[in-house]
Amino acid sequence: MSEVKYKRILLKLSGEALAGDNKTGVYADVIGRICDEIKKVVDLGVQVGIVVGGGNFWRGRYGHQMERTTSDYMGMLATTMNGLALQDTLEARGVKTRLQTAIEMRQIAEPYIKRKAIKHLENGRVVIFSCGTGNPYFTTDTAAALRAAEIDAEVILLAKTIDGVYSADPKVDKSAVKYDKISYLDILNQDLKVMDSTATSLCRDNNIPLRVFAIEKPENIVKVVMGENIGTVVE
DSSP: OOOOSOSEEEEEEOGGGGTGGGOSSOOHHHHHHHHHHHHHHHHTTOEEEEEEOOTTTOOGGGGTTSOHHHHHHHHHHHHHHHHHHHHHHHHHTTOOEEEEESSOOTTTSEEOOHHHHHHHHHTTOEEEEESTTSSTTOOHHHHHHHHHHHTTOSEEEEEESSSSEESSOTTTOTTOOEESEEOHHHHHHTTOSSSOHHHHHHHHHTTOOEEEEESSSTTHHHHHHTTOOOSEEEO
């Protein structure tokens, strides 16, 4: 068996990635294919943490007439629904999991505790982190950077709807150039919308590399873990 490049990863999934072409809700075939690939990664002996967004159920901009904190807390609940869907789909494939939430809801998940999360990872369980950081005004991108730092992840795998980091939005600007490698400082200086600035700075300050790739082909998760040069490396 080929040697894996990373022993412990933090996979960041957007909520939209679970919805497929439906754009909203959870599409069983899509989440199934993603979880198939996560299982392959676990079978390789890699420790996997997951932070999932909630945009397929709720986004802050939907609540433009609400108080910001109310809208953000609704988004945190949306990430929990996605976390439960991931947990159920992975468990159906024989993958042991734990769902941890930054806001306590003991009937359905463990509260986030760093030491417990690391122990679960060491025991071969996939740990799914929901509710973001548990605080309004912070995105799930920031939660991914924070959890990656806390659990000493070797890399953040940022699975997006585009296949890397571009100089502009390739869906809008056809002349946009894709980067094979870029620094966090360049992302901040060029105001590239890879992660929000708080998450980008947190990764930069803690020297956490980021690999940005397309989730449209879920097999990219395994390929990145095995060291294939896919997407964009941010260091």
